[in-house]
Amino acid sequence: xxxxxxxxxxxxxxxxxxxxxxxxxxxxxxxxxxxxxxxxxxxxxxxxxxxxxxxxxxxxxxxxxxxxxxxxxxxxxxxxxxxxxxxxxxxxxxxxxxxxxxxxxxxxxxxxxxxxxxxxxxxxxxxxxxxxxxxxxxxxxxxxxxxxxxxxxxxxxxxxxxxxxxxxxxxxxxxxxxxxxxxxxxxxxxxxxxxxxxxxxxxxxxxxxxxxxxxxxxxxxxxxxxxxxxxxxxxxxxxxxxxxxxxxxxxxxxxxxxxxxxxxxxxxxxxxxxxxxxxxxxxxxxxxxxx
Amino acid sequence: xxxxxxxxxxxxxxxxxxxxxxxxxxxxxxxxxxxxxxxxxxxxxxxxxxx
Numbered sequence: 001x002x003x004x005x006x007x008x009x010x011x012x013x014x015x016x017x018x019x020x021x022x023x024x025x026x027x028x029x030x031x032x033x034x035x036x037x038x039x040x041x042x043x044x045x046x047x048x049x050x051x052x053x054x055x056x057x058x059x060x061x062x063x064x065x066x067x068x069x070x071x072x073x074x075x076x077x078x079x080x081x082x083x084x085x086x087x088x089x090x091x092x093x094x095x096x097x098x099x100x101x102x103x104x105x106x107x108x109x110x111x112x113x114x115x116x117x118x119x120x121x122x123x124x125x126x127x128x129x130x131x132x133x134x135x136x137x138x139x140x141x142x143x144x145x146x147x148x149x150x151x152x153x154x155x156x157x158x159x160x161x162x163x164x165x166x167x168x169x170x171x172x173x174x175x176x177x178x179x180x181x182x183x184x185x186x187x188x189x190x191x192x193x194x195x196x197x198x199x200x201x202x203x204x205x206x207x208x209x210x211x212x213x214x215x216x217x218x219x220x221x222x223x224x225x226x227x228x229x230x231x232x233x234x235x236x237x238x239x240x241x242x243x244x245x246x247x248x249x250x251x252x253x254x255x256x257x258x259x260x261x262x263x264x265x266x267x268x269x270x271x272x273x274x275x276x277x278x279x280x281x282x283x284x285x286x287x288x289x290x291x
Numbered sequence: 292x293x294x295x296x297x298x299x300x301x302x303x304x305x306x307x308x309x310x311x312x313x314x315x316x317x318x319x320x321x322x323x324x325x326x327x328x329x330x331x332x333x334x335x336x337x338x339x340x341x342x
Binding site: 025026029030033037040041044045048126128131136138153157158227255257261262263264 | 292293294319322323327330331332335336340
């Protein structure tokens, strides 16, 4: 801010010219001030809300860790897991036995391709207050591992920026969700431009991931849509119905704003459940090490 | 405006500088903790949900 040091002890008498000059200077100072306020808003939005968001996220993580620790079975046996296949579960046999409360964490989201330290506690609800804490689960969509669609929204810029890098996800990248008793490994669906060559190109980590057909026709790993396209988070993406057919897949959908620094559109990531494990002390799914 | 504030700050130049800095920080804190959080929901930067 400009600190005008012209103030002399004896000021000249106001003439017509000096009044005009004073007014011009006042207008100039107001304009500069408004410019500084806009810059401060950018600093606030990009840095300050990140700090606030990180603190809220840390508190939510601590809370969910406590819930999980207190919910652990009473047995203290430590099973040494030599082969992760021992813990593979059939998701049809796993029913969530936890409650979700708006604004409270109930799951953790890992994206190994973003780095081993990429983990966010997912809270229930997508109100601004919920999303300030971390990625928020669309209230009313399915829970992790269930048939239908586990849909999560997250900020791309500001408030901890959990979903800043969704644009970097590639097909078959793992998105791992940890709940109280389970690990659920989802993988990103084929991108629209990969569909033609999907079967002819060998790809790593793509078991269980394929081009979508039938009711799922046209559902891709990444889509850019309008904010009004709510069907993206419904049980079968693009199908405007809350019904979950008997043969429905187990999807995950992540939404964030697009392009960066704007919310004119939405970036949508769709994935499908390929594997699940029951939790065991000291066990981490091998997918987390994919990096 | 700033000339007027500067003239009305008490004390010698060094003290006035500190006072001016303090005033600036108060304004920034007011913006960060009150004005911007209130303003934010009305601006088109940050909505990430469908529907």
